[in-house]
Amino acid sequence: MRGVVQVAAALSLAASVMLAGTVVEAVKVKSLDGIKCGADLIRKNAKFTKVAVYPQTTVQMNDKKANELNKDAKAKLVDVAAFTDGKSVALIVRWPDKTKDVFDCYCSDKYPDGFAVQFASDASNPEKLPYIGMGSDGRPVAIYIRKAYGTIYEPNGDGNVEFQVNPHNVNAFGEDLKKFEKEVEKRGLKTYQRAFVSEGFRSMTEIKDDSAKFRTDMHYVEKNGGMWGGLVVRPIEDEYAKPAKGEYAVAVAVWDGKELQRDGLKRLSGWIAVKLPGGDHAQLEKVVTEQVQGDVNKGQELAMTNCASCHRWKGAEMAPKYMAPDLSNIGGQATAAYIKESIVDPNAVIVPGYNRNAHPNFSWYMVDENGNRTSAMPPFNYLKPEEINDLTAYMQTLKAEVEK
Numbered sequence: 001m002r003g004v005v006q007v008a009a010a011l012s013l014a015a016s017v018m019l020a021g022t023v024v025e026a027v028k029v030k031s032l033d034g035i036k037c038g039a040d041l042i043r044k045n046a047k048f049t050k051v052a053v054y055p056q057t058t059v060q061m062n063d064k065k066a067n068e069l070n071k072d073a074k075a076k077l078v079d080v081a082a083f084t085d086g087k088s089v090a091l092i093v094r095w096p097d098k099t100k101d102v103f104d105c106y107c108s109d110k111y112p113d114g115f116a117v118q119f120a121s122d123a124s125n126p127e128k129l130p131y132i133g134m135g136s137d138g139r140p141v142a143i144y145i146r147k148a149y150g151t152i153y154e155p156n157g158d159g160n161v162e163f164q165v166n167p168h169n170v171n172a173f174g175e176d177l178k179k180f181e182k183e184v185e186k187r188g189l190k191t192y193q194r195a196f197v198s199e200g201f202r203s204m205t206e207i208k209d210d211s212a213k214f215r216t217d218m219h220y221v222e223k224n225g226g227m228w229g230g231l232v233v234r235p236i237e238d239e240y241a242k243p244a245k246g247e248y249a250v251a252v253a254v255w256d257g258k259e260l261q262r263d264g265l266k267r268l269s270g271w272i273a274v275k276l277p278g279g280d281h282a283q284l285e286k287v288v289t290e291q292v293q294g295d296v297n298k299g300q301e302l303a304m305t306n307c308a309s310c311h312r313w314k315g316a317e318m319a320p321k322y323m324a325p326d327l328s329n330i331g332g333q334a335t336a337a338y339i340k341e342s343i344v345d346p347n348a349v350i351v352p353g354y355n356r357n358a359h360p361n362f363s364w365y366m367v368d369e370n371g372n373r374t375s376a377m378p379p380f381n382y383l384k385p386e387e388i389n390d391l392t393a394y395m396q397t398l399k400a401e402v403e404k
């Protein structure tokens with residue numbers, strides 16, 4: 001049995017190394033002005049890297065139907081490419097999705113497909129990258145989100161009720177009715193694109209003052225069984241994020257409306273090193289590609305005795321739900337450095353917020369009178385270095401299978 005586990009782990013490790021990359025080289029082009037999905041420039045010059053995006057299982061949603069649909073969700077492979085023209089950087093994301101789900105009515109059970117690109121604000125210390133799920137205290141991220149929205153008129157969007165009535169009730173005919181409908185369409189919310197700064201999922205703040213200079217695009221094509229393309233363009237450097245030695249730490253996420261995904265319920269990559277031409281690219285790449293060499297079986301035993309009383313993951317479902325973050329995909333989303341840090345110094349990054357549906361006794365941290373948080377997880381700094389290695393090697397195998 002043990003041999004089987006070991007072989008399976010070795011295979012999944014080999015497969016993940018072969019399938020998914022974590023390094024993207026930005027291609028230098030003359031200009032990114034006006035770039036759109038499907039542009040010749042992208043088709044001819046993009047250097048795509050396959051990146052795996054894993055179901056985010058840290059916290060669960062309060063939606064039975066959605067949870068049921070996502071219970072056994074697999075990882076997807078997404079193509080990621082980057083461009084720069086010396087002024088701006090563009091991230092291109094291409095991902096398979098069999099159905100085009102567009103939000104075109106205010107219906108409570110309809111959710112759009114969408115994607116997000118997250119930049120660590122500062123990647124100069126790759127061992128201390130922000131928490132992958134939208135940053136953490138003192139380690140902020142800039143996030144750009146685009147959702148597939150159709151033409152819908154947002155009630156009170158501009159405070160004007162005149163164009164919110166049913167066309168049958170406007171007493172307009174012929175040309176006048178056409179004018180009315182044109183006006184409704186013009187005022188319709190066509191693009192959902194937003195920029196946020198965030199230090200954790202309870203602290204997402206939308207940047208509304210136009211200081212985030214960015215643009216997004218999104219486009220669906222039927223070929224290859226259906227796929228989306230998306231892009232985000234932003235300045236190489238602004239107050240929200242900048243490269244360190246010519247590299248950005250970037251993560252991408254995709255939402256599938258068909259699977260009722262929204263908010264934290266999505267698929268998310270780990271940190272990717274996006275390299276600008278001519279940078280000094282060693283450090284970040286080393287951290288995001290690190291695969292710890294350790295004894296996965298020993299690591300599993302250690303995890304069962306030390307971690308499974310609080311954490312759950314596929315194959316270890318003893319702990320009460322919501323006691324601690326679900327680790328089923330930790331190996332797909334966290335770097336080895338982050339996992340090690342979590343084990344020996346849980347207070348370094350405290351997963352921001354915990355499940356709203358959780359039992360109130362299962363708080364993930366304590367808050368003192370000064371607002372400082374202490375993790376509910378004890379530090380395991382007494383473990384031997386090789387035990388920490390084995391544990392980390394095992395944690396790196398925890399991730400959903402990649403969908404064929």
Ligand code: HEC
Pocket residue numbers: 058303306307308309310311323324325330334338339342343346347349350351363364365375376377378380391395
């Ligand atoms: C007493 C309960 C408890 C035990 C035992 C425990 N943890 Fe945790 N762990 C938590 C809580 C609560 C959090 C969330 C707060 C935080 O980030 O520190 C957490 C966070 C983590 C995270 C970060 C998760 C994420 O999504 O980023 C990792 C990784 C982790 N623990 C690994 C371990 C490992 C490995 C062990 C065993 C060596 C372990 N934990 C033992 C309660 C526990």
